[in-house]
Amino acid sequence: MPACITGIGVVSAAGFNRADTLDSFAEGRRHFGKVTRFESPLDVPVFEVHGPLPAAPAGSESRTLQLALHAVSEALSEAGLGAGLTGRRVGVCFGTTVASQLNDMDFYTAYRQTGTASLVPVERFLKGNLAEAVARAIGAQGPRITVVNACSSSADAVGVALAWLRCGLCDCVVAGGADELNRIPLCGFHSLSVMSREPCAPFDRDRQGLNLGEGAGVLVLETEDAARRRGAVPALDVLGYGAACDAHHLTAPRPDGTGLEQAIRLSLAQAGLEPAAIDFVNAHGTATRDNDRTEGSVLARVFGPSVRVLSTKGYTGHTLGAAGALEAAFTALGLRAGWVPASAGFVNQDPEIPLEALRTHTVVRGRYALSTSLAFGGNNAALVLGRRV
């Protein structure tokens, strides 16, 4: 049973909403710059969101929640559910990384220095479970859980939503992911020596690593019955979700890519599709040496070397826990718009990667596309999305 997509919301450096994002994609604009959200001595480009975000509810203030609520608002509005969810069985499943950790530097610095600290940040953290906070904000009464699967968190959140709908736990799920740009992961990824001093270049021969970003992506997913009952006419679906673990290494993908391949084949099987039906792949494509080599090889193995592949991280940076849902949303927008952008940053094919990323804005006529996510811990996730005729 597919899940109908009745609403999409996005916010990232690529755009403050769907329309902004498509404009950036169409014109190939990349909004990166130095870190402005906090003091950082690290000289690396980042992709920040600039613009007025909605206030987070008192007591659970966080930028990640603000980003999430901004995208939720756009998605619910498109779904025609902006007026309220009363009487509906609505679940909330969100992926994140930053919002799950109490990494408040001011609190911790005070604690270290004096042995005491204001507990306001702790209490804010304890009221800020992302899915719970979103559910409270929109009045959702169904199941709610926050997925913390590192960089595949929100792709997995969409997969959880699909399972909830298929099993009848709810009729509608607000599924997505959000992460703010934060000093802690910036230091962490820098320590791993996987960050580029230049704008990232996914799949390119000369890629030097990733750039961090921030944002949120949200899909309103419904059962066919629930959507029809309220008069919605869905045009897009999530058709399949596959997930598999490498069981190999904490931070590096399994070199042979068998975990990713298994996730992709499972997603296709759930969608009832053969690889040839996939028109394009919005790849994880972080622009790290390891990720792109493994991912590119697997995509070529499953779909053939001429598969149309792009990474939208050249427009957004790596938004960590938001990336999976944001990129699933971009994939859905591409199917609906009938085009996908050039894979920003790609110039030269890497001899170690048996495929080329898209060099130009490309017309999409097919009905099906894939979005992939790889993560710390060896997690691999794949989502198959479809456009109705």
Place this chain on the structure above:
Amino acid sequence: MNIAGMGVVFTRGRGAAALEQALEQGWVAPGTVAVPAGSAPAYVVAPETLADKTVLAKARRADRFTRMAVLAAADALQDSGLAGRLDTSRLGTIVATALGPHTTTFGFLDGILEFGDAGVSPTAFSHSVHNAAASYIAMTLDVRGPTLTVTHFHFAFHQALLLADAWLAEGRCDHVLVGTVDEVGAVMAYASGRLCRTPADGRIKPLAFATAPEAVPGEGSVFFLVSRGEGAGYGRVAGAQLTAVPEPAPEGAVHLLDADGLSHDESGYRAVAREGLPVASYAPLCGSLMTISAFHAAVAALMLRRGRRYAVPVPDGAGDLQVCHESGPAEIRHVFCTRLDCAGNRVTLHLAR
């Protein structure tokens, strides 16, 4: 959803036998954890409990949070008798946690403060993410199926069970390792001491239903191997998200209350305890733990397997309630475990023989 195997790591040891022994022995005073003011009582897991070099061979660099989870998950698989006989590409893992590996997270912050933004340890960073434990479980047990870590402050375990059942129902997995892990660290023990009242004698009193309850932080990990097929040695999960005990209550039922002092007002449990079933709570054996529901599910599973009830370790305040005061054989067919969050929201877990 059948429970084929169980693994437990808590302050009194490791494994179902250690849990059973603790239930028979009753309460013992907690240990301590260092905080800025000296030390605070806490139900901590002893280092020797986590010293299994065989199971942890692939987790040598892992922190305590991950070690607890790996051992509990490995024990659940071993306990099921299915180790080595499963298709691990169809074995899923769901790790539920409230706070994640926060000790390592704060250790990473130490690195930033001491060595600067560009001088931190990549190992500390990679181990500070919430899903590090799930990753080590996968590497240790060669789990190739979906591997997920989820977080919620009150109902993480219930949501994990719901998802495990969904994965089994949609045929994504044949078996799922589903469980919880949370740790006590100095910072959170400090916060707990400031946010909650601490009993002078270290005794949590879950049946006192206090409006300002007392808490003593605990830590540990509980895992179950669940499936829809073979193996129901510990009974089955008949419902993971009930809003009440069914009426009339089934014969041979016991009600475990997840009161542990962490919600700022536990008076709501009194009404739950008045619903007519014998009640118990074993929080004094594991400590105050946001994922205590999994610990109580482990006790429930043991009750069903052994056909035995266990005396409540701290009966203070039970008054005229029908409470398990003595351990002994009992015809237990159903165990309900109820959790109330700070806002009074209720979720009841139902395990049945």
